[in-house]
Amino acid sequence: MSVIEIGQAFGFVSSFTNSAATIHTVSIITTMLLLTELINFFNISQLLASYKMGGIASLLTPEGMLLFVAPIVPVLLCLEVLALGLMRKLRLHQYKTTVLTHVLNVIIGKFLVIDALAFVLKHLDHVSPFKTSMTCYWFIYSYVVWEFSQFVFHYSSHKIRLLWCTHAPHHTPEHINLTVAYSGFFLQAIVAYAIRCGICIVLGVSFQMLMLIILLDGAWGGLLHVSEEILPDGRLGFLKKWIMTPQHHRIHHSRNPEYIDKNFCNFLSIWDHVFRTYQKPLPEVAPDYGIARKINANSFIQMYFSEFYYLFLDIKNTKGLKNKLLYPFMPPGWHPQLT
Ligand SMILES: [Zn+2]
Ligand SMILES: [Zn+2]
Numbered sequence: 001m002s003v004i005e006i007g008q009a010f011g012f013v014s015s016f017t018n019s020a021a022t023i024h025t026v027s028i029i030t031t032m033l034l035l036t037e038l039i040n041f042f043n044i045s046q047l048l049a050s051y052k053m054g055g056i057a058s059l060l061t062p063e064g065m066l067l068f069v070a071p072i073v074p075v076l077l078c079l080e081v082l083a084l085g086l087m088r089k090l091r092l093h094q095y096k097t098t099v100l101t102h103v104l105n106v107i108i109g110k111f112l113v114i115d116a117l118a119f120v121l122k123h124l125d126h127v128s129p130f131k132t133s134m135t136c137y138w139f140i141y142s143y144v145v146w147e148f149s150q151f152v153f154h155y156s157s158h159k160i161r162l163l164w165c166t167h168a169p170h171h172t173p174e175h176i177n178l179t180v181a182y183s184g185f186f187l188q189a190i191v192a193y194a195i196r197c198g199i200c201i202v203l204g205v206s207f208q209m210l211m212l213i214i215l216l217d218g219a220w221g222g223l224l225h226v227s228e229e230i231l232p233d234g235r236l237g238f239l240k241k242w243i244m245t246p247q248h249h250r251i252h253h254s255r256n257p258e259y260i261d262k263n264f265c266n267f268l269s270i271w272d273h274v275f276r277t278y279q280k281p282l283p284e285v286a287p288d289y290g291i292a293r294k295i296n297a298n299s300f301i302q303m304y305f306s307e308f309y310y311l312f313l314d315i316k317n318t319k320g321l322k323n324k325l326l327y328p329f330m331p332p333g334w335h336p337q338l339t
Contacts, residue, residue: 047071073222077178080230089229091175098179120198121207128204139212142205144270146213149199151271153192154264162328165307166191172303174290176250177227185304220267224249235281244269251279254287 050058084090132138157167166185173180200210224246235247244265252263262279265272272278281287293310295302314335315327323336 072219080178094175095179098183117193124201127202130204131206132209142209145203147268149196150266151264153195159331164332168307169304171291174297181222181225250287253289255292258285
């Protein structure tokens with residue numbers, strides 16, 4: 001959403017364009033810019049647009065209600081920070097690298113014109129033999145297919161070195177909080193959308209159904225990162241038998257040998273059971289968050305780029321063209337002597 005659109009939504013633009021006082025204009029522009037970033041951060045631009053077009057009635061439709069899902073994680077993040085502050089447990093350095101990652105991704109994202117979803121739709125939509133409709137049964141089918149695509153993407157991100165380089169920034173934080181949900185190399189989102197949406201579209205999930213699931217799953221994926229100080233247990237009672245809970249995802253973020261490369265699913269645990277990567281919490285093993293290689297987790301440069309640097313060093317130092325070409329596609333930890 002542009003500054004002008006925000007201005008129009010709030011009726012600022014006419015007063016801003018007619019104003020002669022420069023200082024007044026600058027202050028209004030600054031306010032609008034801050035407002036734009038705030039609105040974009042809270043994902044409420046569509047909510048505002050829908051309200052402006054159709055009033056309160058438009059927000060009471062199924063599509064309108066979905067617009068309330070997207071701001072859940074940002075709002076909870078603010079509540080998490082507020083609650084930790086009130087409990088005097090807020091450690092700002094635990095948020096530094098993840099917030100910087102999000103800011104960098106937002107800035108780069110503004111300059112990227114790649115729309116992975118549009119690309120996949122254009123080239124794969126005609127391949128599917130059928131299309132789901134918006135019914136309960138198709139919703140369940142679509143969610144199981146989406147979770148499969150999530151498993152494929154996430155597992156590949158841990159087992160293919162080049163994809164691991166883009167996923168590692170999500171795993172380097174040594175403390176879990178809601179900002180971790182935003183941390184990842186900026187190219188990861190494009191790869192994620194291409195793989196997940198590609199699989200879903202080929203298996204017949206309609207565009208509308210895909211959008212609905214992406215919104216719901218995105219909100220849940222964010223909630224999985226709620227901090228231990230806010231939700232110490234994180235097992236969600238009987239629900240843990242069927243769905244992935246914050247506790248399951250904390251295991252995924254742990255570098256303990258018992259927990260590495262486990263719990264790849266996001267909402268339904270079905271595919272972790274099928275592919276035997278499901279791991280429940282072990283009472284005697286407390287999660288130790290971070291990646292196996294020792295790095296300075298408070299250094300943004302190390303957190304964001306170091307995996308690429310080490311891949312570059314491995315390619316540079318290995319002998320033979322075949323080995324150099326293999327490195328980006330083999331799992332982390334692989335070297336030619338192992339084959
Ligand atoms: Zn992961
Ligand atoms: Zn995570």
